[in-house]
Amino acid sequence: MKIGIIDDDASFSTQLKNKIKTSLYFEDAEIVVFNEKFETLDLMDYEYLFIDIMLLQASGIELAKKVKNKQTKIIFVSANEALVYDCFDIHLYFFIRKAFYEEDFKRLLLKIEKDEAESNKQYLLDEKNHQYIRCVDIYYIQSHRNVCTFLY
Incomplete structure (x- = not known):
């Protein structure tokens, strides 16, 4: 499994990467972090993409629109909760609030577990x-x- 984190906040990216690594579901995943040069990213081979909506150099929503692989689950991350409404144009899988990322990450894992169980029925x-x-x-x-x- 390949996971991408796109965020210009290197400190938060590291926190999120460590959180992903320690979860049982993602323990064998390859995690790639991008903190700059977002316009040139090739985002085809990722199963999960954690994308900050408000990037200094680019729009996280516009980056998500460029993802052509419909199997990729896009998880937006933002400090501004009101931006969740701007994400409805895109195939959004989940939204994580930076202020509550620990709680939201737990909810994300529950959603993944439920979705996987449903797809295996x-x-x-x-x-x-x-x-x-x-x-x-x-x-x-x-x-x-x-x-x-x-x-x-």
């Missing part, structure tokens, strides 16, 4: 009894003529 449906069976719980399927038997 696969069900088989029995129309007559309306029973849902998770595919990961099935041990055995037997088919005989027009009848399927599931052992789960």
Whole structure:
């Protein structure tokens, strides 16, 4: 997994990088920090991008608009909470407030965990009894003529 942090505040970037490194979900991730020359960045191969909205040299929102990979999850970071409304034009995954980044980071991890669990769900449906069976719980399927038997 590759994570990018785009922020002109080097101190906060380091704090955020350390926070990401210590989380279990991101423990094996490659983390790249960009503190300058934002216009020349190639942002194609990142799974997560933490982007400060108010950069001195560029607009974080404009940088996010340049991300062509729709699988990239964009997480905006800002000291100004009111800027969250400016982010709705973009495929925003999450918003972290710098003043409360510890709490917001915990909420981000919960969201990622919930989204991953939801994306891994696969069900088989029995129309007559309306029973849902998770595919990961099935041990055995037997088919005989027009009848399927599931052992789960």
